[in-house]
Amino acid sequence: MSDAAQTPNAKFKPRIFSGIQPSGNLTLGNYLGALKRFAQKQDEGIETIYCLVDLHAITVWQEPEALKRQTREAAAAFIAAGIDPARSILFNQSQVSAHAELAWLLNCVARIGWMYRMTQFKDKTSGKNAENSSLGLLAYPSLMAADILLYHATMVPVGEDQKQHLELTRDIAAKFNHDYKTDFFPSPEPLIEGAATRVMSLRDGSKKMSKSDPSDASRINLTDSADTIAKKFRKAVTDPAPLPETLDGLAERPEARNLVNIYAALADKTVEDVIAEYGGQGWGVFKPALADLAVDKLAPISTEMARLMNDPAEIDRILGQGAAKADEIAQPILAKTLDIMGMVRSR
Ligand code: AMP
Numbered sequence: 001m002s003d004a005a006q007t008p009n010a011k012f013k014p015r016i017f018s019g020i021q022p023s024g025n026l027t028l029g030n031y032l033g034a035l036k037r038f039a040q041k042q043d044e045g046i047e048t049i050y051c052l053v054d055l056h057a058i059t060v061w062q063e064p065e066a067l068k069r070q071t072r073e074a075a076a077a078f079i080a081a082g083i084d085p086a087r088s089i090l091f092n093q094s095q096v097s098a099h100a101e102l103a104w105l106l107n108c109v110a111r112i113g114w115m116y117r118m119t120q121f122k123d124k125t126s127g128k129n130a131e132n133s134s135l136g137l138l139a140y141p142s143l144m145a146a147d148i149l150l151y152h153a154t155m156v157p158v159g160e161d162q163k164q165h166l167e168l169t170r171d172i173a174a175k176f177n178h179d180y181k182t183d184f185f186p187s188p189e190p191l192i193e194g195a196a197t198r199v200m201s202l203r204d205g206s207k208k209m210s211k212s213d214p215s216d217a218s219r220i221n222l223t224d225s226a227d228t229i230a231k232k233f234r235k236a237v238t239d240p241a242p243l244p245e246t247l248d249g250l251a252e253r254p255e256a257r258n259l260v261n262i263y264a265a266l267a268d269k270t271v272e273d274v275i276a277e278y279g280g281q282g283w284g285v286f287k288p289a290l291a292d293l294a295v296d297k298l299a300p301i302s303t304e305m306a307r308l309m310n311d312p313a314e315i316d317r318i319l320g321q322g323a324a325k326a327d328e329i330a331q332p333i334l335a336k337t338l339d340i341m342g343m344v345r346s347r
Pocket residue numbers: 019020021022029030032033034157158159160161162196197198199200208209210211
């Protein structure tokens with residue numbers, strides 16, 4: 001079904017949408033895979049809409065007070081990472097009710113089987129837990145499709161792990177267009193670019209770095225102190241061999257590959273550049289260099305986050321203004337969707 005020909009994008013203006021769950025500490029993975037690239041897209045002059053997806057976060061249990069704090073903290077992280085609320089729309093999902101409304105409409109277009117096939121759902125429910133997980137967790141990708149399609153977004157910068165959800169979004173858009181004989185929804189493209197589309201755990205090179213990993217040592221949090229960052233990189237699991245002299249030498253070495261990728265992404269260099277500089281050196285040289293670079297790049301962000309968090313009212317004001325701007329774009333698209341689907345609209 002992912003046939004872009006059915007839903008030509010030419011009639012849609014370029015617009016970027018992406019989202020992050022405010023479900024805990026943001027990590028270096030979120031920064032390199034998402035935030036840093038979100039800021040770059042804004043600076044390229046494309047229209048950018050960024051959303052803290054609190055409705056997605058509650059598909060698993062969230063302490064209400066913690067969720068509020070985490071939402072404000074994620075907003076602070078966006079701003080600290082260079083997202084300018086005057087040039088990008090920055091808001092939290094639940095303040096624009098059209099997300100939940102369009103999600104319902106798309107729930108009636110998407111098929112249950114499509115949801116069961118999502119690897120993220122399978123990972124989160126591994127086996128028997130499935131029956132006892134929230135209905136929202138199963139429908140999660142349909143809400144994500146609504147997020148994107150509500151703005152007729154054409155491009156979605158995400159990390160590698162979201163590729164399947166994007167394909168599903170395209171399938172839902174295509175089925176809607178097909179069933180209702182229209183070309184109303186675009187077929188949004190995932191933007192998965194750069195050296196750090198999949199930052200791995202510092203403890204296990206086969207697992208992605210995640211804010212929900214029980215081991216804090218597995219990740220760098222954006223709020224970690226310089227000492228903690230240095231310690232976590234020093235203790236990062238690696239094989240004993242020195243860095244290879246060529247790119248091929250990283251092939252079967254996931255932990256080494258991960259640290260080189262992180263270095264390249266932080267330094268805005270290619271992996272080849274990093275190998276040219278450090279090939280043949282031991283970890284005793286590379287890890288401290290990586291820690292220094294990470295502290296250099298992340299310290300200004302965590303300082304700015306802390307400053308912003310001192311004024312939660314200002315963060316709420318920014319999110320409120322962002323929501324009002326988002327709502328202006330979303331309302332006509334929701335109204336048209338309802339009309340296409342046959343709802344009487346008389347007020
Ligand atoms: P999440 O934290 O799952 O809400 O993810 C928010 C964004 O960060 C998505 O675009 C993810 O693809 C991206 N992301 C999360 N973890 C990583 C990671 N370890 N490496 C690269 N990107 C990531």
